[in-house]
Amino acid sequence: MGEIRVANQADFAEGGRKVVSVDGVEIGIFLLGTDFYAWLNHCPHQGGPVCQGRLMKGVEERLDDDKKSLGIHYKDGSLNIICPWHGFEFDVRTGQYAGASTLKLKAVPVSVREGGVYVLL
Numbered sequence: 001m002g003e004i005r006v007a008n009q010a011d012f013a014e015g016g017r018k019v020v021s022v023d024g025v026e027i028g029i030f031l032l033g034t035d036f037y038a039w040l041n042h043c044p045h046q047g048g049p050v051c052q053g054r055l056m057k058g059v060e061e062r063l064d065d066d067k068k069s070l071g072i073h074y075k076d077g078s079l080n081i082i083c084p085w086h087g088f089e090f091d092v093r094t095g096q097y098a099g100a101s102t103l104k105l106k107a108v109p110v111s112v113r114e115g116g117v118y119v120l121l
């Protein structure tokens, strides 16, 4: 299909997202800092509209040197998207599901130039 302009860069706020449809292919585009990320809006678990899910920081458990829990907390700098169907969480930057290394969102190449956001299909 090639490279397609899907949005204006100015349409994105920091931490914002848009879900666009290109010839029936839904893509979620996210802006974190100055970087854009794009994923197919198709959860690798059972096909849910993952890119439309809630965004929140990742949660992790800290351990001391003896592997004793220091409690759970929100991981600074992280951002996960939560699939609305069954709650699987994926890292917005990597597409990786924290619970299994085999589940990952499918990346869509995204680029920005001259004020436009482009995806490559």
Ligand code: FES
Binding pocket: 043, 044, 045, 046, 047, 048, 050, 083, 084, 085, 086, 087, 088
């Ligand atoms: S379809 Fe996304 S978590 Fe099940």
